[in-house]
Amino acid sequence: xxxxxxxxxxxxxxxxxxxxxxxxxxxxxxxxxxxxxxxxxxxxxxxxxxxxxxxxxxxxxxxxxxxxxxxxxxxxxxxxxxxxxxxxxxxxxxxxxxxxxxxxxxxxxxxxxxxxxxxxxxxxxxxxxxxxxxxxxxxxxxxxxxxxxxxxxxxxxxxxxxxxxxxxxxxxxxxxxxxxxxxxxxxxxxxxxxxxxxxxxxxxxxxxxxxxxxxxxxxxxxxxxxxxxxxxxxxxxxxxxxxxxxxxxxxxxxxxxxxxxxxxxxxxxxxxxxxxxxxxxxx
Amino acid sequence: xxxxxxxxxxxxxxxxxxxxxxxxxxxxxxxxxxxxxxxxxxxxxxxxxxxxxxxxxxxxxxxxxxxxxxxxxxxxxxxxxxxxxxxxxxxxxxxxxxxxxxxxxxxxxxxxxxxxxxxxxxxxxxxxxxxxxxxxxxxxxxxxxxxxxxxxxxxxxxxxxxxxxxxxxxxxxxxxxxxxxxxxxxxxxxxxxxxxxxxxxxxxxxxxxxxxxxxxxxxxxxxxxxxxxxxxxxxxxxxxxxxxxxxxxxxxxxxxxxxxxxxxxxxxxxxxxxxxxxxxxxxxxxxxxxxxxxxxxxxxxxxxxxxxxxxxxxxxxxxxxxxxxxxxxxxxxxxxxxx
Numbered sequence: 001x002x003x004x005x006x007x008x009x010x011x012x013x014x015x016x017x018x019x020x021x022x023x024x025x026x027x028x029x030x031x032x033x034x035x036x037x038x039x040x041x042x043x044x045x046x047x048x049x050x051x052x053x054x055x056x057x058x059x060x061x062x063x064x065x066x067x068x069x070x071x072x073x074x075x076x077x078x079x080x081x082x083x084x085x086x087x088x089x090x091x092x093x094x095x096x097x098x099x100x101x102x103x104x105x106x107x108x109x110x111x112x113x114x115x116x117x118x119x120x121x122x123x124x125x126x127x128x129x130x131x132x133x134x135x136x137x138x139x140x141x142x143x144x145x146x147x148x149x150x151x152x153x154x155x156x157x158x159x160x161x162x163x164x165x166x167x168x169x170x171x172x173x174x175x176x177x178x179x180x181x182x183x184x185x186x187x188x189x190x191x192x193x194x195x196x197x198x199x200x201x202x203x204x205x206x207x208x209x210x211x212x213x214x215x216x217x218x219x220x221x222x223x224x225x226x227x228x229x230x231x232x233x234x235x236x237x238x239x240x241x242x243x244x245x246x247x248x249x250x251x252x253x254x255x256x257x258x259x260x261x262x263x264x265x266x267x268x269x270x271x272x273x274x275x276x277x278x279x280x281x282x283x
Numbered sequence: 284x285x286x287x288x289x290x291x292x293x294x295x296x297x298x299x300x301x302x303x304x305x306x307x308x309x310x311x312x313x314x315x316x317x318x319x320x321x322x323x324x325x326x327x328x329x330x331x332x333x334x335x336x337x338x339x340x341x342x343x344x345x346x347x348x349x350x351x352x353x354x355x356x357x358x359x360x361x362x363x364x365x366x367x368x369x370x371x372x373x374x375x376x377x378x379x380x381x382x383x384x385x386x387x388x389x390x391x392x393x394x395x396x397x398x399x400x401x402x403x404x405x406x407x408x409x410x411x412x413x414x415x416x417x418x419x420x421x422x423x424x425x426x427x428x429x430x431x432x433x434x435x436x437x438x439x440x441x442x443x444x445x446x447x448x449x450x451x452x453x454x455x456x457x458x459x460x461x462x463x464x465x466x467x468x469x470x471x472x473x474x475x476x477x478x479x480x481x482x483x484x485x486x487x488x489x490x491x492x493x494x495x496x497x498x499x500x501x502x503x504x505x506x507x508x509x510x511x512x513x514x515x516x517x518x519x520x521x522x523x524x525x526x527x528x529x530x531x532x533x534x535x536x537x538x539x540x541x542x543x544x545x546x547x548x549x550x551x552x553x554x555x556x557x558x559x560x561x562x563x564x565x566x567x568x569x570x571x572x573x574x575x576x577x578x579x580x581x582x583x584x585x586x587x588x589x590x591x592x593x594x595x596x597x598x599x600x601x602x603x604x605x606x607x608x609x610x611x612x613x614x615x616x617x618x619x620x621x622x
Contacts, residue, residue, distance in 0.1 A: 018411055025408030033396040036437065110392035112357050115380040116409055276359055 022116060023124045030128025035136075044089060045140045052085040052141050056149065059210075070213040075152035076241040080211060082145035084237050086138035090130050090167065091174045091232055093202045099182035100191040112275065119267045123175055130171040152241050159242055162249055166236040169256040174232050176263035177202070183267070186274035207234030213243070224255065228263060231256040295461055295493050296331035296354060301363035302517075303349050323349040325517035327363070333460070334490035336483075338508030339497045342607045346517040347497040351463050354495075355385055368460055381410060384454030388466035392450060393438045399449045400434045403456060410457035417456055424452040427482050444475030451482065455492075462486070464496040468503055480506050501599045513606055520606065525599060532605055534597035535570035538579045541591035542567065552582045 059077045063069045072080060099122060102108040111118045145151055154160060177198070184194045203209055206229045212220040224230045235252045238244065244252070303324040311317040324346040331337055341347050352358040353365060356372030356379050365372060368382045385392070393402045407417040425431055428448040433441055441449065447467065454462060464483070468476045484507055487494050498504060504511055504525070511528060513521035521528055529535075537558065545564030549557055554574025560567055569579055576594055583589060 022408050022411065025405055029394065029397060029401065029405045032401060033394060036396050105390075107390050109352065109357050109387070110390060112376065113355060113380055113383075113385050113392070114409055115377050115411075117377065121409075278358060 023120065023127075026116070026121055026124035027128035027131065030125035031132045032128075033125070034129045034132045041136050044137060048085045048088065048137070048141055049144055052082050052145065053148075055085070056081040056145075062214075070211060071243060072211065072213070072241065073152075075150050076243065077211075078145065078149040079152040079241050080237050082141050082149070082151070083138075083240055084208065084233060085141045087167065087170075087233060087236060088208065089137040090133040091170045092126075092129070092133065092178070093174060093206065093208070093232060094199055096178045097182065097191065097195065099179065100185040100195075103182070103185035104189060117268070117271075119179065119264065119271055122179060123172070123264070126175040127171065134167075154240065154242055156242060156246060158246050159239065159249075162246075162253055163236060163240045166239045166253045166256060169253065169260050170232050170236050173228055173256060173260040173263060176260060176267050177228060177232070179267045180263065180270060183270050183274055186278065202229060202232060205229035206232040207237065211237075213238075224252070228259040231259050293333045294330055295333045296329065296367050296495065298327055298329040298350075298354070298365045299363055301327040301329070301350070301353060301365055302361045303346070303353060303358060304361040322361075322517050324353065324360075324514075327514070327517065327519060329512065329519065329522075331493060331495065333493055335510060336487040336494040336508050337496070338504040338511045339495055339514065340499070340501070340504060340511065340603065341497075341514035345514045347514060348465055349517075350514070351385075351465055351495070351497060355379070355383060355463055381457065382460050384457070384459035384462045386447075386450050386454045386462070386464045386467050388447070388464075388469035391438065391446060393446070393453055395439045396437060398435045398437050399430065399441075399452075402438065402449070402453060406453055406456050412457050416458065420456050420458060421452070424455060427485065428452060428478060444471050444478070447471060447475065447479060448482075451479065455486075459492065461493045461495065464494065464498075466498055467496065468498060468500050476500075483507055501603060505599055513603070515607060520609075528599070528602055528606070529597045532602045534602050535572065536576070536597060537595040538569045538571065538576060539593045539595060540567045540569070540580075540583050540589055541565060543588045543590050546587050550583070550586050552579055555579050555582075 056078055059069070059081055060074060063072075063074050063077055067074055069077065099108070102111065108118075111121065114121060116124075154163075181194050181198045182191060185191045188194070205212070205223060205227060212223065212230055212234050215223075220230070224234075231252075235256050239249050239253065242249075301324055302322060304320050304322050307319045307321050308316045309319050323344075327346070327350060329350075339347055339350070349358065353360050354367050354372060356367075356376035359373050367379060370379045370382075372379055393399070394405070397405070403417075403421060406412075407414070412420075425434075428451065430448060430452060433445050433449075436445075438446060438449065451467070467483070468479055471479065480503060483494065483496070486492055487507060494507070496503065496507065509524060511521065511523065511525055512519060513528075521531070535556075538555070541562075542565050549560050549564065549567055551557065552569060552574065554572050555569040555578075556572055558568045558570045567583070571579065580589075580592060
């Protein structure tokens, strides 16, 4: 076996390209890893669709004869629900404990022995997972809905790129939140407590159970700024159904990006603190 | 003088006064708990030259894995200095990761859901290895470790032996300068164990890769490691060859002679010690001290008619058991830090 001569990696264009190549390769493997569970995907699609009908009829009942609620008309509400059902798994609010499990069993050592920062490696994998979910989990409810309901189609051109950007920011933000919840395992060994809090908080405050605009303005506006939750689901959906003028939408996406950047930085910080006090379980 | 300044060009691992403490909370009443600080590694000194193969053994809880984790940058030492490949493992962990390989017998570093082939391909990108180099190393490992039959099977469906061969390959594809192996043969069947040993033996012989291996299987050590470091209670209690260990603990080669008829008095032979007389005086066991096998045999043949003769090599397990049982106070100062 020959040897690799590692040198200090200066911040050059070619290094950035190499970094993106590595990121892309890990993301592609994330896509492949998640694509192996086909039966689980099928079961998920069915569940999402069933819940889509339930939620849709509830919200349409709220809109009632007036035909609108909290500033959404019937078509906007329908789109909000159905795209939301698809986005739920792309953003993946729940059900990710891989890192916490690896910390608990000590397998996290393997992650630390790679030449890629753990936050970068997990983010890349999650990006691949989100890409797979976008194809397999987002499309079916969006294709089923028009057979039964009238959907809202965006009328302004900036909406589509803004929506795509908003979804990407939401995926990164959701990853950062889940990563932080998982890293509590370094201190607690059992993450069920933080996980329950996260599941509850993210479900209610992200606009999944009901659009946050149903709340009084003095409640949802501060919520939007001081917590990351509305940026997870409410923002991309509001952008898609054009609930606000374009300028407001751009501001909302900017808030999302700020939250994503802030929490990613927090992930790196927490990771560093955790590594300093790391006790590898089980020899 | 700091470790960095004293590290010679050929030294690839150097540790001085390495210490790792853990805090343990001990129950001391219904609600009270005492905090106790326990040292898993306690002032370890170690030097390993480039290309060496070092067996690193010790009883459970002696601090073997903790040492390995400090050398690879996963755990932060409580005290002491350490350099691996000239780098500070914790501070420069990502850079060090490019130059070392690590295999844990009890953990998998492969991706559970991916076939080996995909895992290897991903590793090429993670370690940024040129395609041709990667392909050459993979070809080499495929041939030596018989990987072809299960390259396309997801890791979760592999047997332990197959997985371990995959792990070894994964750890070597970026051409590491040092390969750390933490109990690589644990739980393997005889065939897989031989395959892994044979592979490591060849790897060690080329001299390109420094091997440091912890194990409880002393056959691994006998086959692979010219140098043996024994650690107990976090300190080095022996550092030298296996022969040195036998020498130190007085373990000798034995000559077992079966005679046709018993002798009235078992003969005394120069340079050999009569250790046992059995089977009504028909079996004599001599421990060799300064004499060679030939001297003892010719001495015996002149006195009695021999029916059978065998030479028993000293048993390393027995020596190590004695070493592990020796209280640390008596063993530690004797050779600690001779590395």
